[in-house]
Amino acid sequence: MNDITILGPGAVISDFSDSPTVISDGAVAMKEDRIESVGTFDALTQQWPRAELLNAHGGLILPGLVNLHHHFYSAPARGLDPGRPMHNFGEILEGLWWRLDRALDIQTVRLSAALSLADCIRWGCTTVFDHHASPSCLAGSLELTAGVVREAGLSAVLCYEVSDRNGHDEALAGLQENLQFAADHRNDPRLRGLLGLHASFTVSDSTLEQVARQRPTDLGIHIHLAEDPLDEALSMRRYDQLPLDRLNHFGLLDRHALLAHGVHLEPRDFSRITESGATLIHNPESNANNAVGRLDLPTVLELGCSVGLGTDGMSSNMLRSLRAAFLALRAGTGDPTSGFDTVPGLLAVNAQRAAKSFGEPLLGQLEAGAPADVIVVDGPPPTPVGESNAFGHLLYGASESVVRHTVARGQVLLKDFRHTTLDVASLANETHAATPALWERFRSL
């Protein structure tokens, strides 16, 4: 019985730590949803001569990537004219995102998720943490999204963005959506929940009180924090407390928490985050796009913070986000030697966080027994790959290349650049047909 698939030959980089194992003529043997063995291509093909071969054509063989902060619903924003000037972050939220999320209906929630998940697969992301909002079809929206995740074949950690911006009742409905989804998926191997909160400045004290009272203690929050000075200014004005103080006050700042951005926090805040064990998520492309400022990554890491990486709905391409983090860091430090000691760890933190979320300690590593989440970035590296220069190949090579294969839990989702689970042409057609009505609803808000 031929139940082994060998993915190779190519340059295997075992993980995103600062000391990965590199096998230059390597391969990965997979059985069902697990990695059976990692070694040289010759050794594995000799061991399993009848194995099915998935030809990596000499490309880089990497663990599936993890995105710690995405917004699937941003997919239909491409080309959307807000029709009004947006001079600052508050106007971007009110003029674009809070109108778009209210305009979403069941069909466009589903399409947005499918489009974003297709892009995740296209760029080699096999585990994605999404932060969802669709106030006009709130109840059941996470389960609806989960259905698309299952169809796509990825793993995802979903949450609904609790906010009082459309009233307290809606905030409480969002809380229930999170609690229900998380409870229904406590032991799901591919889907988990978090407790989504928009940002301190749109979540009232009374809502946070309910969150604190109703959440299971191991259900972490996933929140935007100090993305723009607006968060701190309005939190002070409305609730007389800074955002981080509020989270701490309500007992929400803990090792389960995911905190997106942190651009405008102070060093003492980063130290508190370190003490809490929470994870900060850097979103360099989004921060640049919204012109909200730049996270001082060297300082944050020096203070011991665990920092991961997300795309914040800007794209689904994690290697491009890694490159953006690196370039933003160098632009900030003005030091052309900086970055190599700090930026590589971002993807490792993502893998660790996903491993924790799914109770899969080996997730994100290419080794026997790990979940078979494996990608091939196309093209043989033109120069030698080793343990000391693996990050250089990711940064200057892989981030500029296309992904040939994406395998998640042993299922080939992208084979020779083609999707196997999602019909991207039909999705584009269906979205084209649905977009005029969506944009019309958007313009009426």
Ligand SMILES: [Zn+2]
């Ligand atoms: Zn976000």
